[in-house]
Amino acid sequence: MLKGFKNFLMRGDIVVVAVGLIIALALSTLIKAFTDNVIDPIIARAQGGGSVGLGWQLGDPGNTSTYVNLGAFISAVIYFVIFMAAVYFLIVVPYKAVQARRGVTVFGDPTPATTCPACLADDIPTGAAKCRYCGTDQRATPAAP
Incomplete structure (x- = not known):
């Protein structure tokens, strides 16, 4: 029973799909940060309507809905890069090594x-x-x- 489960987990397409989903989730976080902190304030300013941080206040000081928060976006980019490095070095590299020992190139x-x-x-x-x-x-x- 455990051998069958191990064979199921070690199928190449399962791991490739899992890595793809992880990348999609991280990219989703990056895109959400971009839209929440850059696009949304521009749209809010176009409709009418001060914060401290890295960015620009497009409307009244203190109105967070019109603040282009580049600091949060840069933080999300850094998060994305670190997350992808962790996925690569903790999942992809060991999986490639295990599959290479089995004679499979992934x-x-x-x-x-x-x-x-x-x-x-x-x-x-x-x-x-x-x-x-x-x-x-x-x-x-x-x-x-």
Whole structure:
């Protein structure tokens, strides 16, 4: 029973999806900070309506709804960078090492691909004999840069 659970957890696509979700959550935090602290005050000022910090007061002093708080946004950017570094060094690097011991390459460079001259699909493997989309024969061409 535990072996099956371990195999389920060690599937490459599960970890890739988990890392993608973590990145999406961190990016969501960054975007929310940008909208809350930069975009929202500009919109509030356009509608009419003083704080101390790194930013500009667009309206009456003390009105926090019209304060462009760049300090909070810079803080969110720093948080994002630190969070992504932690995800990379605590999840991605150990996972790559474990998978390398198993003989599986994850998070590696993409395989070389060419462009199909008929349908212009740009993800045809270099050694392919036919295009996977339109079925035309592929001539031997060097990989796209």
